[in-house]
Amino acid sequence: MLHRGSIGAVALLAALCLSAAGAGAFEDSQYPDFNGKWNRAPTPGAPRTPQPVYDPTKGWGKAQGAPLTPEYTAIFEANEKDQAEGGPGTTRGFTCRTGGMPLIMTLFQPMEVIVLPDTTYMLINRGNIQRRIFTDGRDWPKEIEPSYVGYSIGKWIDEGGTGHYTVLEAETRGFRGPRTYDASGLPLHTDEQSIVKERMYLDKTDKNVMHNQITVIDHALTRPWTVTKDYRRDPSPRPVFVEEICAEGNPWVQIGKEAYMLGAAGELMPSKKDQPPPDLKYFNQTKK
């Protein structure tokens, strides 16, 4: 049985602990310093590609070595043919839709990371991407409104047992599509049942390098596909975040299922050889 005075002390201590928790003081040092502006890091020795690719260590398209099922290999090859003729293939970026997960983590534009106890925010200007990784211990909602970015739940891990979190593990579900891994048109399955798992951590020797090991489980794959992406922190303490509005100067226009191009003066043009013009049946042609 506790001494009466000690009971009071215990009560006081408990009250102090509770009030400290309720005060909302957020100890940044518990978390790895993810804050700031992150750019896609170059991969030494990587093949040159027309655009950033999903696996940064490998080449364009087939050279990625994506473990696609035969059905999705055929879809990818048809996409390659369409792109060779000038079309967009399976990609939809030309319509200014976001590429969604996991493409967005290639960082076509810089990313800002904000770590708060309940949520880690990832903001990427391109496509107005606002990714929330909930770290408040929530479970998966019963119904997820599908989105290109998906619904992400994360957990901070103190991997080294040092008393500090070192790794953010995130799982993302609840997708909509169409989505591709990169601009070569490597497709994800149209059932949108992908599960994307990530492990994000700072490099042990260079705290301005972040690694993101991404594993995709998807019905268009014969096995999970894992790649690691590297990001480098902008050294400026006040980095510039450029506003990119996809619609500004976008030379593509979609009419029905066809993608056309706009000329410098806005004239409608074919994007492929011998592409038929749009059907103008709703216009009063006799007025011309």
Next chain:
Amino acid sequence: MTCRSPIGAIALLAALLLPPLVLPDAGALAFDQSKYPDLKGQWLRVGPPRWDDQHAPLTSEYQAIYQANLKDMATGGQGIDPTYTCLSPGMPRIMNVYDPMEVVVTPGATHILIQHIHDVRRIFTDGRDWPKNEDPTFAGYSIGKWIDSKGTGRYDLLEVETRNLKGPRVYDSTGLPFHEDNATVINERIYLDKADPNLLHDDITVTDHALTRPFSANKKYSRNPDPQPVWLEAQCADGNHHVQIGKENYYVSEDGYLMPVKKDQAAPDLKYFKKK
């Protein structure tokens, strides 16, 4: 004097009460969220996303531009409202809060996150001065200052000034215009309602060369009581039937055909296509 066993019990209890997680460094940087007003959660617009166009102190030149815009809208056009092409509404129209808003407060910046089109803002509160060579943006460059207006030791007001804007921008879907010089200056006072902490105010004052005097509005937002609110993803391109070809706005029907938006509107020139 305290007996020994209760000290052990206290120590044990203290150890149990401390979270079994990670402890901060002695010299840790602590972001004391309690110094700031509680702006967490999801904020929803109160009232229509409009400005009072009937009392906007437009110059006669811009009143004429506004009237011409209304006339174009009446015949099926979009007037001078550029957002149908998925351009950002820009400031201060962003604060009409077309989609729910999250306010993320950190010591160096307050982030305004709104899905809609491109309605993300950073309000820098790190004491910086105006940058000298930054490209203008639709959202503008915002510098804020937290104010403890009552001397209680807690901030209760965020004062913000926004400059360095680009256009075209309008106040709302009526096409109420800003001056094309984009020299707009926007001042805001953002604070929680004194009687209702789930009501957020944004007193906005616009200074612009299309106005004869500053133009003010009070925008209100109510907090969604759901502790885990749903954040819907808005993709402007999804379901947007408007397409711009040259200077003309057309409509794409559900079945994928290009359509005029105005009576007797000319079809786009197809000279670059092979004739059958």
